Amino acid sequence: MREELDAGVEPTVPAWAVFGDLMSVLLGAFVLIVLGVIGVQMELSARLEAEVKQRQEEAQRRETLEKALAGPLAAGRVTLVNGRIGISGSVLFALNSDQLQPEGRELLKSLAQPLSAYLRSRDEILMVSGFTDDQQVREGNRRFADNWELSAQRALTVTRTLIDAGIPPSSVFSAAFGSQQPVTPNADAEGRAKNRRVEISPVPRVTTGTVKPHG
Numbered sequence: 001m002r003e004e005l006d007a008g009v010e011p012t013v014p015a016w017a018v019f020g021d022l023m024s025v026l027l028g029a030f031v032l033i034v035l036g037v038i039g040v041q042m043e044l045s046a047r048l049e050a051e052v053k054q055r056q057e058e059a060q061r062r063e064t065l066e067k068a069l070a071g072p073l074a075a076g077r078v079t080l081v082n083g084r085i086g087i088s089g090s091v092l093f094a095l096n097s098d099q100l101q102p103e104g105r106e107l108l109k110s111l112a113q114p115l116s117a118y119l120r121s122r123d124e125i126l127m128v129s130g131f132t133d134d135q136q137v138r139e140g141n142r143r144f145a146d147n148w149e150l151s152a153q154r155a156l157t158v159t160r161t162l163i164d165a166g167i168p169p170s171s172v173f174s175a176a177f178g179s180q181q182p183v184t185p186n187a188d189a190e191g192r193a194k195n196r197r198v199e200i201s202p203v204p205r206v207t208t209g210t211v212k213p214h215g
Contacts, residue, residue: 064121065202068114077107085111089131089154089196096138098153100161108158112165115200119171124202126172128162130155131199133192134179152176158198 062083069085072078079086092104100108115126130151137144144150155174163169179186182195 061122061202065118068118069111071114072107072110078111083201085200087158087198087200088193089198090193092158092198093154093196095196096144096150098143098150098157100157105161108161109165111200112162112167115162116166116168118202119167122202123205125170125205126162126167127175127201127203128155128159128172129175129177129199129201130158131177131181131195131197132179133195134182134186135192146178148176148178151178154198158200162200 062080065083065085066073066080069078069080073080077087077091087104087107091107092100094101119126130153132147132151134147137146137150144153152174155176159172159174162172179195182191183197184191184194186192186195
């Protein structure tokens with residue numbers, strides 16, 4: 001009789017075994033969480049390190065450029081803001097003209113040597129940008145259709161002058177912005193004069209991969 005009763009009772013799993021399985025699950029989850037946290041911290045640390053390195057490189061770049069342009073900067077002939085060399089349009093050109101004035105030509109010639117020395121130590125290229133105010137080109141001036149064309153021709157004139165003064169042609173290019181990026185409101189003559197400018201900005205050189213022929 002006892003054997004029959006014993007045979008009808010299912011054996012129970014010991015409590016310590018259930019507790020052990022639960023602890024194993026919790027431990028595994030904890031390990032996954034810890035690994036996830038470590039991974040996030042490593043990624044954030046790598047991003048922070050890359051950002052710090054980039055800022056250090058930018059600061060070194062500005063310092064190198066300031067040293068290269070120490071003479072023109074001290075004379076007040078150019079400005080240097082965030083790595084952009086600014087030259088007043090009135091120094092370079094007469095109003096609504098793309099023909100260099102003698103003072104502007106001499107200034108560009110004086111910039112060629114320090115800029116060439118700077119480029120030799122950096123894998124960068126010069127972007128020459130032309131800007132105008134918001135006033136329309138004079139109706140009597142048939143050479144330029146609008147401010148876009150005027151700013152483009154001025155940028156080209158400066159680019160060609162720098163090349164003639166010794167900047168390698170492969171290390172400089174032109175860009176036109178018209179009146180679209182003023183540095184100050186075009187509210188009066190003084191503001192418009194500041195917006196008529198040319199900027200020379202060192203930018204990273206874009207490298208292209210070699211295309212392999214098919215077949």
